[in-house]
Structure formats: C-alpha cells, structure tokens
Amino acid sequence: MSSSLHSSNPTVGKAFWATLKRDLKIAIRHRGELANPLIFFLLVITMVPLGVSPSPKTLAMLAPGMLWVVALLATLLSLDALFRSDFDDGTLEQLLLSPQSSYINVMAKVFVHWLTTGVPLTLVAPLLGVMMSLPEAGYIPLLLSLLLGTGSLSLIGAIGAALTVSLRKGGLLLSLIVMPLYVPVLIFGASGVRAAIEGFAYNTQLAVLGSFLALAIIAAPLAIAGALKMSVNN
Amino acid sequence: MAWQWFHRLGSPKWFYEKTTAWMPWLLSISLLIIISVSIWALGFAPMDAKQGNSYRIMYLHVPTSIVAMAAYYVMAIAGGIGIIWKMKLSNMVMKVAAPIGAVLTALALFTGAVWGKPTWGTYWVWDARITSVLILLFLYLGVIALQEAFSDQEMADKASAILSLVGTVNIPIIYKSVDWWFTLHQPASIKMTSSSIASEMLYPLLAMIIGFYLFFTWALLSATRSEILQREIKTKWVKQALLQKA
Amino acid sequence: MPMHPVRKQRLMIVLFIVVFASVAVGLMAFALRQNINLFYPPSKLIDGEAPEGVNIRAGGCVVPGSILRSKTDLAVSFAITDGKGDVTVKYTGILPDLFSEGEAAVVNGQMQGGIFMAEQVLAKHDENYTPVEVAEAMADASAKTGTSHQASCDGMDMSGNKNY
Numbered sequence: 001m002s003s004s005l006h007s008s009n010p011t012v013g014k015a016f017w018a019t020l021k022r023d024l025k026i027a028i029r030h031r032g033e034l035a036n037p038l039i040f041f042l043l044v045i046t047m048v049p050l051g052v053s054p055s056p057k058t059l060a061m062l063a064p065g066m067l068w069v070v071a072l073l074a075t076l077l078s079l080d081a082l083f084r085s086d087f088d089d090g091t092l093e094q095l096l097l098s099p100q101s102s103y104i105n106v107m108a109k110v111f112v113h114w115l116t117t118g119v120p121l122t123l124v125a126p127l128l129g130v131m132m133s134l135p136e137a138g139y140i141p142l143l144l145s146l147l148l149g150t151g152s153l154s155l156i157g158a159i160g161a162a163l164t165v166s167l168r169k170g171g172l173l174l175s176l177i178v179m180p181l182y183v184p185v186l187i188f189g190a191s192g193v194r195a196a197i198e199g200f201a202y203n204t205q206l207a208v209l210g211s212f213l214a215l216a217i218i219a220a221p222l223a224i225a226g227a228l229k230m231s232v233n234n
Numbered sequence: 235m236a237w238q239w240f241h242r243l244g245s246p247k248w249f250y251e252k253t254t255a256w257m258p259w260l261l262s263i264s265l266l267i268i269i270s271v272s273i274w275a276l277g278f279a280p281m282d283a284k285q286g287n288s289y290r291i292m293y294l295h296v297p298t299s300i301v302a303m304a305a306y307y308v309m310a311i312a313g314g315i316g317i318i319w320k321m322k323l324s325n326m327v328m329k330v331a332a333p334i335g336a337v338l339t340a341l342a343l344f345t346g347a348v349w350g351k352p353t354w355g356t357y358w359v360w361d362a363r364i365t366s367v368l369i370l371l372f373l374y375l376g377v378i379a380l381q382e383a384f385s386d387q388e389m390a391d392k393a394s395a396i397l398s399l400v401g402t403v404n405i406p407i408i409y410k411s412v413d414w415w416f417t418l419h420q421p422a423s424i425k426m427t428s429s430s431i432a433s434e435m436l437y438p439l440l441a442m443i444i445g446f447y448l449f450f451t452w453a454l455l456s457a458t459r460s461e462i463l464q465r466e467i468k469t470k471w472v473k474q475a476l477l478q479k480a
Numbered sequence: 481m482p483m484h485p486v487r488k489q490r491l492m493i494v495l496f497i498v499v500f501a502s503v504a505v506g507l508m509a510f511a512l513r514q515n516i517n518l519f520y521p522p523s524k525l526i527d528g529e530a531p532e533g534v535n536i537r538a539g540g541c542v543v544p545g546s547i548l549r550s551k552t553d554l555a556v557s558f559a560i561t562d563g564k565g566d567v568t569v570k571y572t573g574i575l576p577d578l579f580s581e582g583e584a585a586v587v588n589g590q591m592q593g594g595i596f597m598a599e600q601v602l603a604k605h606d607e608n609y610t611p612v613e614v615a616e617a618m619a620d621a622s623a624k625t626g627t628s629h630q631a632s633c634d635g636m637d638m639s640g641n642k643n644y
Binding site: 167 | 317369372373375376377379380383384389392393396397399400401403404407408411
Binding site for chain 1: 486488489490492493497500501503504505507508510511531534535
C-alpha cells in the first residue's frame with residue numbers, strides 16, 4: 001500500500017463512529033425488529049406465573065433467576081441477525097477488507113447490538129420485576145447487573161453469531177454453542193440480585209461482572225474478527 | 235533439523251504409515267492394563283475404612299475425568315496449531331478428539347453420579363466440579379455440532395478451532411465461577427508430594443490412569459487414521475494402502 | 481514529526497487492551513477478597529454474623545455423641561463444629577450413608593433462633609482413602625494415647641474461604 005493511502009485513513013475514532021452511526025441508523029429503520037426481544041422477554045415472564053404459581057412468595061423467590069435467564073434467552077434470540085444482513089449483501093466483506101483494524105469495526109457493531117438489545121432489556125426488566133413480585137431491594141441490583149452483564153452477553157454471543165453467519169440454519173446451533181459460555185455471567189448476575197434481596201452486599205458480584213465485561217472487551221473482538229474472516233472467505 | 239519432525243507431522247501420509255505399526259501394540263497394552271487392573275482393583279485392593287466397597291468406582295471415575303479434561307486440551311491445542319500453521323493433520327486430530335472427549339466426559343459424569351449416591355447421599359448436586367464437567371460436555375457437544383453443520387471441511391475446521399480456543403479461555407473462568415458458587419467435591423487425592431490415599435489403593439489407580447491414557451491415545455490415533463483415509467481418499471497413496479489391505 | 485497513522489492505530493488498540501486488562505484484574509482482585517458464597521462455619525453462625533431466615537450453607541464436623549434421632553419419625557438433630565463453636569442442626573429426612581460422628585457434613589437451610597433448620601444434609605467426604613485394617617489400627621493407637629478419633633475433620637479447611 002502506498003503512503004498516500006495511509007494518510008487518507010480516518011482515525012480510529014472516526015472509523016468507530018462511522019460504523020456505529022451506520023448500524024444505529026439501520027437498527028432504527030427496522031424498529032419492529034428492535035421490539036422483538038422485548039416482546040419475547042415480556043411473553044416468557046408472563047408464562048411463569050401462569051405455569052408455576054401466581055403466589056407472590058413463589059414468584060419473588062424465582063424472580064432474580066427467572067429475569068436473568070429470560071433476558072439471556074432474549075439476547076440469544078437477537079444474535080442471529082447481528083451479522084446476517086451485512087453478510088448477505090457483502091457489507092461484511094468490505095468492512096473486513098477496509099484498512100481499519102477489524103477490531104474497531106467489530107467493536108462498533110457489537111456496541112450497537114448492546115445498545116439496541118441489552119440496554120432496552122435492562123430498562124424493561126424492572127417493569128417485569130413488578131410482574132414477578134421482585135422485592136424492592138432487588139431493583140437497583142437488577143438494573144446494574146443486567147447493564148454490565150448484557151455487555152458480556154453481546155460480546156460472547158457475537159462470537160457464536162460470527163461462526164454461524166454463513167450457515168443458512170444457524171439459529172439453534174448458535175444457542176447451542178453460546179449458552180455454555182454464558183454460564184459465569186448468569187451465575188454472578190442472578191446471585192447479585194438474590195444477595196441484595198436477602199440483605200447482603202452485592203458489590204462483589206458487580207465487580208466480577210465488570211471484570212468479565214473488561215475481559216470480553218479485550219478478547220472477544222479477536223475471536224469475532226477471526227470467525228468473520230473464516231465465514232467471509234469461503 | 236530440529237523442526238523436521240514438526241513439518242513431517244503435517245503430512246498425513248507420513249503419519250499414517252508411521253503409526254500403522256503402533257496400533258496393535260497400543261490397543262493390546264492398554265486393554266491388558268485396564269483389564270488386569272480392574273481385576274486387581276475390584277478383587278484385591280483393600281476395602282476403604284469409611285466408604286466400604288463403593289469407593290472402588292474411583293478406579294473408573296478418576297481416570298475418565300482426567301483423560302476427559304486432557305482430551306479438551308488436545309482438541310484446543312490441535313485447533314490452535316491448525317489455525318496458526320494451517321496443518322491438515324492437526325485439524326483432523328481436533329475433529330476426532332471432540333467425540334472421544336464427549337464420551338469420556340459423559341462416562342465421568344455417570345460414574346460420578348453412581349459414586350455420589352452412596353457417599354454424599356444424592357446422585358446429582360449442583361457442585362462446582364460436577365457443574366463445570368457438565369459444561370465441559372456442552373462445550374464438546376457444541377464443537378461436534380459446529381463440525382457437522384458445515385459442508386465445507388476447511389470452514390468446519392476453522393470454526394471449531396475458534397470455538398475450542400474460546401472454550402479454553404472459558405474453562406478456568408467457568409470452573410472458578412462455579413467453585414465460588416458452591417463445592418462439595420473432595421480435593422484431589424493424588425498430589426505430587428504426598429498422597430492422601432493408601433499406597434495399596436493408589437498403585438492400581440495410577441496404573442488405571444496410565445491404561446486409560448494409552449487407550450485414549452489408541453482411540454485418538456485410530457480415529458485420526460480413518461479421518462485421514464476419508465479426507466485423502468482421492469490420493470494415490472490411500473488407494474494403494476487400501477488395495478494392500480484388501 | 482507526526483506519527484504514522486497505522487502505528488497510531490495500533491498504539492491506540494494496545495493502550496485500549498492494557499486499560500481494560502488492568503480494569504479486569506483490578507475488579508477481580510477486589511471481588512476475590514469478599515466471601516459471597518453464603519457459606520458459614522459454625523463459629524460464625526453462633527456469633528450472629530449469619531442472617532436469620534435466609535437460605536445459607538454451613539459445614540463442619542459432626543460432634544461425636546450429639547446425634548439424637550426421633551423414635552417416631554425421621555427427625556434428627558446433631559451438632560456441627562469447626563473447633564471454635566458448635567451449632568445445633570435439625571433435619572427431617574434420610575441421612576446419607578457416610579454421615580456419621582466425627583465426619584464432615586454440609587447442610588443447606590436457614591438459621592432460626594440459634595438453631596440451623598436444614599433442608600438438605602450432605603456428607604462431605606474427604607480425600608483420604610484408608611484400608612479397613614489400617615483405619616482400625618490407627619483408631620486403636622489413638623485410643624491408647626487418648627486422642628479422640630476425628631481424623632477425617634483434621635485435615636479439612638473449615639474456614640469456608642477456600643474450598644467451599
């Protein structure tokens with residue numbers, strides 16, 4: 001490559017913003033799809049009192065774990081679409097060929113996924129907490145743990161999405177390979193909420209979730225970029 | 235040349251021809267060890283003072299657990315080598331290690347459950363080690379499913395290599411998380427310095443572990459060999475090798 | 481002289497990784513100093529550090545001579561100790577075979593009025609395996625010297641920090 005090409009390169013920040021803005025715009029144009037994980041979240045939580053018991057005591061006991069498990073499943077369902085349309089129309093190939101490090105582009109795409117699924121799921125979780133008779137002490141930890149945890153869920157899940165994007169029927173397979181990797185996030189997310197309800201401090205669990213998120217930010221984009229290159233090159 | 239063996243390993247033909255002579259030896263020695271140690275362990279090793287005879291399932295449980303874990307590292311390291319050096323053979327090793335590891339993990343879980351009932355009073359507890367071994371099984375199943383999903387072999391290899399490497403990063407994290415969460419499982423009995431297990435019980439256990447490692451090596455090599463034949467079916471040497479057998 | 485753009489980009493990524501790696505390590509180091517698994521040794525149960533009416537786990541050595549079985553149903557009560565304090569455990573149900581005096585047990589349940597109401601009792605078996613004759617010989621020897629038979633609990637970490 002000639003040096004003139006290099007000097008016309010946008011900076012790291014600009015490249016990140018460009019991908020971010022583009023993906024956000026696309027997400028906002030498909031508003032209907034944005035609501036799907038939220039509706040799923042709501043529907044499954046509605047099933048719990050109907051299927052288990054409407055007794056507030058039982059629901060309160062189930063609430064932290066149930067809210068976390070269903071938020072995790074909702075994230076999982078939204079993953080398949082993460083790279084799908086960009087893969088189909090060739091955008092992904094262009095993105096990987098661009099002189100910017102694929103690390104930055106991948107980070108921007110996953111960040112948008114978190115903004116459009118993780119954050120909305122976190123925001124509706126307290127409402128669903130009311131439906132699940134979540135005790136008062138549980139709301140703040142639920143919000144904080146989901147906010148930190150869904151970031152890791154998006155990053156880890158994107159690895160699975162990148163691995164299966166070239167497969168026509170990747171949905172179920174995606175869940176199969178991603179779910180075992182979600183275990184630590186689920187354990188600390190739900191146990192933080194439970195600890196708060198039972199009157200314990202929950203800062204340890206939040207610290208662990210934050211640590212997972214920082215680790216995922218470092219390592220996951222490498223695996224995602226590798227997997228995307230594999231999916232695009234063949 | 236120091237690296238010559240490494241490059242030679244990249245050649246499936248060289249590997250196939252080299253290992254032909256080892257196969258019957260590996261199989262017979264490992265079976266001999268496993269069968270004779272089984273008789274030794276079941277019939278002659280002393281009864282445990284507290285657990286009675288039920289501790290004897292240890293002779294199946296401990297080796298399968300150790301080898302199941304080792305199989306994951308074999309799979310992940312082979313996957314890593316496949317990505318970095320694009321070595322055909324290591325991709326094949328990675329592919330065949332997954333089902334072998336999955337079977338061993340399932341066996342370790344089953345024997346653990348059978349042992350858990352008389353000692354802990356329950357078949358299944360959500361204990362740290364048990365839970366992480368269960369997740370190890372899921373990771374194996376994921377790699378197998380991913381392998382099966384791609385029709386293109388090269389893509390299948392790359393995808394499962396990435397997944398097994400990601401899993402390697404996750405195994406210690408998963409283990410630590412569930413460990414923190416709750417554990418009932420006893421600490422490891424075999425230590426480098428002093429063992430907390432009587433020597434008349436320890437020796438059959440160590441022999442059994444060696445036997446299982448040898449059997450695992452045999453299973454891995456023989457599965458790799460049939461994978462080589464399948465993938466290289468169009469080459470001249472495979473046709474000749476098959477004709478010679480017939 | 482301005483920095484080469486590609487090098488600048490790489491430098492930024494390296495800095496980014498270093499920052500987040502330190503955040504991960506720092507948070508983990510903070511978390512590792514806390515006890516979050518709700519596991520309590522008996523001494524902490526009696527000094528009131530454990531909350532009442534909340535599901536917790538406790539573990540300790542079953543005090544020899546403390547096991548009292550009901551004559552009519554499966555109710556049983558026993559005491560567990562960590563050497564610094566004992567607590568009484570009440571349980572209704574079948575105890576595991578390996579549950580016995582001087583052995584370690586893990587109980588799940590709640591503290592109620594200074595008594596641990598267990599929902600589940602599990603025998604935590606140690607990593608020691610000894611043939612019957614050897615164990616008998618050791619018991620004889622300790623009986624002669626007057627030391628009590630609590631071998632199984634001696635080597636175990638009952639502090640609840642490491643292995644539970």
